[in-house]
Amino acid sequence: MATSVALWTGCSKEIPDKTTVEQEIPATRAEVTVEIPSNLIAKETVVLESMELLNTVVVFNPPKALTENIFVKLETDPFTVPEGGLEIVFTTEDGRKFSSKALSGADDAGMTVEAGEKFSFYVPSVDPFLPCSFPVVFPLGRNPDARTGFYNYSDDQPDWRNLGIWRCFDQKQAWAKWVKMSDPSPRFSQIREMANTGEIGSIGLKGIWTGDYFEFTFPVENIKAGSTVSFNAPFYGRQQPVFWTVEWLDGGEWRSDTSLVTTWDGSTTLEASFATRLYGVVIDYSFTLVHPIDRGELKIRLVCTDGRYQADISTGTVVKRSLPYNNGSAYYAPFYFYCEGSGVNAFTWNIN
Numbered sequence: 001m002a003t004s005v006a007l008w009t010g011c012s013k014e015i016p017d018k019t020t021v022e023q024e025i026p027a028t029r030a031e032v033t034v035e036i037p038s039n040l041i042a043k044e045t046v047v048l049e050s051m052e053l054l055n056t057v058v059v060f061n062p063p064k065a066l067t068e069n070i071f072v073k074l075e076t077d078p079f080t081v082p083e084g085g086l087e088i089v090f091t092t093e094d095g096r097k098f099s100s101k102a103l104s105g106a107d108d109a110g111m112t113v114e115a116g117e118k119f120s121f122y123v124p125s126v127d128p129f130l131p132c133s134f135p136v137v138f139p140l141g142r143n144p145d146a147r148t149g150f151y152n153y154s155d156d157q158p159d160w161r162n163l164g165i166w167r168c169f170d171q172k173q174a175w176a177k178w179v180k181m182s183d184p185s186p187r188f189s190q191i192r193e194m195a196n197t198g199e200i201g202s203i204g205l206k207g208i209w210t211g212d213y214f215e216f217t218f219p220v221e222n223i224k225a226g227s228t229v230s231f232n233a234p235f236y237g238r239q240q241p242v243f244w245t246v247e248w249l250d251g252g253e254w255r256s257d258t259s260l261v262t263t264w265d266g267s268t269t270l271e272a273s274f275a276t277r278l279y280g281v282v283i284d285y286s287f288t289l290v291h292p293i294d295r296g297e298l299k300i301r302l303v304c305t306d307g308r309y310q311a312d313i314s315t316g317t318v319v320k321r322s323l324p325y326n327n328g329s330a331y332y333a334p335f336y337f338y339c340e341g342s343g344v345n346a347f348t349w350n351i352n
Contacts, residue, residue: 029075030113033120038066042127047093063093083109100126120158122172130173131221138347139169140337141201150201160203161192174218181211185323188331195336207324207331208241209307216300223293230286233347234339235276239325243305246273251291265317268309278311280339
């Protein structure tokens with residue numbers, strides 16, 4: 001039997017431009033925060049009357065128009081994510097019913113949420129295909145509207161640490177996944193973290209190695225052959241690998257356009273797309289699509305070309321190591337998206 005929970009728009013903690021429901025969670029229950037996007041149905045402003053999830057019915061009283069993303073916080077019994085994901089059933093003010101599946105990835109199945117735990121997830125658009133509007137911006141740095149004062153904290157990137165997923169803040173159908181391809185040392189584990197200090201608000205990594213990559217996914221339509229895809233982003237690291245290769249899926253084939261790239265200190269040259277440096281640098285990169293994409297996904301990878309060549313702090317040069325930099329007990333080379341004084345506070349993608 002489903003439990004009914006009334007939703008109200010007034011809450012004890014005001015969050016600008018967002019609606020949140022606050023409830024006190026007993027120790028035997030779990031706390032779940034569900035983000036419902038304004039584009040739940042593409043090109044339509046939906047007015048919700050209720051939502052059913054995990055045997056709980058949330059009643060929107062009065063009915064809620066999705067003119068903005070809303071956050072619903074509720075308590076549930078401990079649960080395990082089933083194969084295929086969690087089904088969320090919505091009822092609109094005009095009596096329509098439709099459903100969406102959240103946490104439907106292969107890595108999500110079997111995930112458990114225990115009593116006393118807090119868990120957040122995003123509801124995908126009911127329309128399985130929602131094309132991006134370019135530019136697509138992954139914001140970085142400070143966010144005065146956020147609880148923590150930063151972008152890319154656990155509030156807005158709940159899937160980064162456990163799943164390696166980084167979602168676009170405003171267009172969540174655009175996202176990136178970090179894929180670890182190797183384990184160079186049996187002693188140490190790669191670390192996914194958040195870098196939130198000073199002016200830095202970014203996802204972060206320690207222990208990057210050869211072949212590891214970010215894969216960005218953008219639903220797109222009406223992209224012509226010969227279109228130019230570009231990005232502008234700040235890269236930061238200490239003791240981190242410096243060479244990267246950009247790959248993109250074009251007509252069913254992974255392509256790249258590499259050349260001999262020399263590091264900032266002039267010491268090392270390698271076939272790659274670009275090289276970062278010690279501390280921060282802003283990278284502008286572009287490539288041309290050979291094939292059109294009428295309706296589908298544009299996928300782009302940023303691949304660590306060769307993890308051995310690393311930006312060394314003590315010498316200020318590139319050095320060659322057989323493992324990711326470590327302090328003897330853990331990987332210790334931070335990597336994130338930041339460049340002091342550059343004024344670049346986003347990872348921005350564009351198509352022309």
